[in-house]
Amino acid sequence: MFTEDELKDAPEGFLSRPMKGKEFAGLHVAYQVAPDDCTGCGICADVCPARDKTNVGHKSLDMVPKDEIIEQNRRNWAFFEQLREYDREKIAWPKMKSAMLSQPLFEFSGACLGCGETPYIRLATQMFGDRMLVANATGCSSIYGGNLPTTPYT
Structure with missing residues (x-):
């Protein structure tokens, strides 16, 4: 914006x-x-x-x-x-159309084409920013979220 x-x-x-x-x-x-x-x-x-x-x-x-x-x-x-990037402090957080303006901290995941999980992770990073903690044991999100040396988290 x-x-x-x-x-x-x-x-x-x-x-x-x-x-x-x-x-x-x-x-x-x-x-x-x-x-x-x-x-x-x-x-x-x-x-x-x-x-x-x-x-x-x-x-x-x-x-x-x-x-x-x-x-x-x-x-x-x-x-x-x-x-x-739009200033996060100016965002009216209770409104979804405003929350979507924040910078996503999850981009270019490398997940399978059409993955349904990644849009939710992207939105979670927009809503919670760098205060978000991701913890999981195994599964798809471990693969596309932790394929070092690259990472989709910014």
Whole structure:
């Protein structure tokens, strides 16, 4: 989430929208795919509920051949990575749409395509931040959460 002024250096084709809700007046939001980390599984596009009201065959996420969009999305990703994180102290925590604005501390897990556990872990890290403690004995979360020398926790 960022101000319109922060978009002045955005590459052409970087997509963002004004936030909805009076508590977000003057702020914009962008969701950017990490182009070199996308596996192309299509699950995100399949489950996306948002549809274009004028063209019901078009959703907010549509799968297209990677070669057509990779360079543009690399530029978009580089810009997106430079945007500042929203201040956690300004978040209205009881509201889910506000809580989703906090920086996730679980990213790029390497879990199986379409893993249903990872979105919950991501949300837990957004809600509890660096105060969260993860403890488990074995299972999938041990594999994608502790595959050293890399880690999905930031």
